[in-house]
Amino acid sequence: KAGVTQTPRYLIKTRGQQVTLSCSPISGHRSVSWYQQTPGQGLQFLFEYFSETQRNKGNFPGRFSGRQFSNSRSEMNVSTLELGDSALYLCASSYLGRPGPYEQYFGPGTRLTVT
């Protein structure tokens, strides 16, 4: 099976702009989670989508939003970009076909630089 893919891999934006990042999960995986990683804060949970519904949300401002499509692909959007949004954005997918803890499979990430 192909792994989790994220596009684009690198992105440079200017303050005030908006950006959309895309994530394609492993085939058959229905849950997609998004994470932000910065040198100062480390890894932080953004949100999780399952069957096109946001199930959980981390402690991020409303400028950060996402959605999931019927084919489980997901996008996240950041509006009115700030310098502090420069980070590696990681997407992870999991199967969630049974109860209990589940393993997540991470994509390579999108490195966003805001200037």
Added chain:
Amino acid sequence: KNEVEQSPQNLTAQEGEFITINCSYSVGISALHWLQQHPGGGIVSLFMLSSGKKKHGRLIATINIQEKHSSLHITASHPRDSAVYICAVGGQFYFGTGTSLTVIP
């Protein structure tokens, strides 16, 4: 307050040494994850633990649910083990700050 504490933050070892990375957490969990991140960013899930011990090659992970503590051991360390190791707990993942491991030939 950090829900997940990892130690040490940085670790340098000689090739062949036995390595231990520790993780303590304060939240209730159903599972704990050990992740590996190489330079460049990609994250690989090494272990998912609910109890006891798991082994994969030279890597061993243990967890003590009562003490809310987990350890990741690397036996016979190799330069290719050089990476950041991250402990994560909770359904939405509370993350440790990571342990940066460098193994010197």
